[in-house]
Amino acid sequence: MKKIKIGIVGLGRLGRKHAENLAFKIPNAELTVVCSILKTEVEEVQKAWGIKYGYTNYEDMLKNEELDAVFIASSSTEHCKQIEQALDAGYHVFSEKPLGVTIEEVRVAKSIVDKHTDKIFMLGFMRRYDPSYAYAKKKIEEGAIGEPFLVRCYGLDPVSAIQGAIAFAEKSGGLFLDMAIHDIDLARWYLGEEAKNIYAIGGCYAFPEFGKFNDADNGAALIKFNNNKMGLFYAGRTSAHGYHIETEIVGTKGSLRIGTVPQKNLVSIFNENGAVQECVSGFIERFDKAYLAEVQEFVNCIIENRQPKVVVDDGVKSTEIAYACKESFEGDKLVRIEY
Known part of the structure; x- marks a missing residue:
């Protein structure tokens, strides 16, 4: 079996998860290189997993x-910069979202990817590879709910993770880019339309620390898509019960709901608190299978010399919508997107 030799840059919480999948769970992939600016992370992973090469400098890694x-x-x-460097060096590239943290960056990234049509490029919108979300897409295509016209999304992070969100706030791009972009991508995917008009609101209801970055701890957006289709989005960082990702797609003949109760498993606890269903604690736990499936798809695309279904345009358009939400929130105004 041909194995695709892959080098990963970034060994934080999500990077470590991807590295583990590449090293141990994808038969036709080989994690050959790990890279991090933290030498201790590189040494730890190399030693524990027997990885052949380790670097603390990305440019050095690209010379392998x-x-x-x-x-x-x-x-x-x-x-954005690392995508350009890797493609110019002749490698296939998988990038976690976002493509960049400004509109200018994501458009530069698109121009770079478009120049390298001989290479596979894939963006990490992993929810499309979650079994439940993929099943919902299949049911929509089969006509199970008629013509979809509304998508409602909740994207709530647990309040237990708030200090990390505050520390990252200056560079996150804001609530809508950081958190709602996955939901925006799903709405585009399910409705098959692009956004036209956006109005976003929100505030710092529990953590004023976000205010100095023109950000919010909770926010909502109403989006009008082409053909008068609708999107309702609520993103928050203060969920008391855990990580809550919920999506509803409403059509002319019915509706689909995904994750209405973000249950950890099928166990119910009956005690002095009543009947309790524990909730998932974070995105890695909730989308464990999706993270594995998307990387397997990337590897398969390289072997089979075909492009993935999640392409650079999905990143650009979803980012443009997320930034329109940011502009609307900051300016308290309706924003129209021109394509």
Whole structure:
């Protein structure tokens, strides 16, 4: 079996998860290189997993001629530059979202990817590879709910993770880019339309620390898509019960709901608190299978020499919508998107 040799940059919480999948769970992939600006992370992973090469400098990693592909799981501010460097060096590229942290960056990233049509490029919108979300898409295509006309999304982070969100706030791009972009991508995917008009609101209801970055701890957006289709989005960082990702797609003949109760498993606890269903604690736990499936798809695309269904345009358009939400929120105004 041909194995695709991959080097990963970024060994934080999500990068470590991707690295583990590449090293142990994808038969036709080989994690050949790990790279992080933290030497301790590189040494730990190399020693524990027997990884052949380790670097603390990304440019040095790109000189390794054994590699077939590069996996980018570094800080969001580095993505655009690292995508360009990897493609120019002749590698296939998988990049975690976002493409960049400004509209200018994501458009630069698109121009770079478009120049390298001989290479596979894939963006990490992993929810499309979650079994439940993929099943919902299949049911929509089969006509199970008629013509979809509304998508409602909740994207709530647990309040237990708030200090990390505050520390990252200056570079996150704001609530809508950081959190709602996955939901925006899903709405585009399910409705098959692009956004036209956007109005977003929100505030710092529990954590005023976000205010100095013109950000919010909770926010909502109403989006009008082409053909008068609708999107309702609520993103928050103060969920008391855990990580809550919920999506509803309403059509002319019915509706679909995903994750209405973000249950950890099928166990119910009956005690002095009543009947309790524990909730998932974070995105890695909730989308464990999706993260594995999307990377397997990336590897398969390289082997089969075909492009993935999640392409650079999905990143650009979803980012443009997320930034329109940011502009609307900050300016307290309706924003129209021109294509």
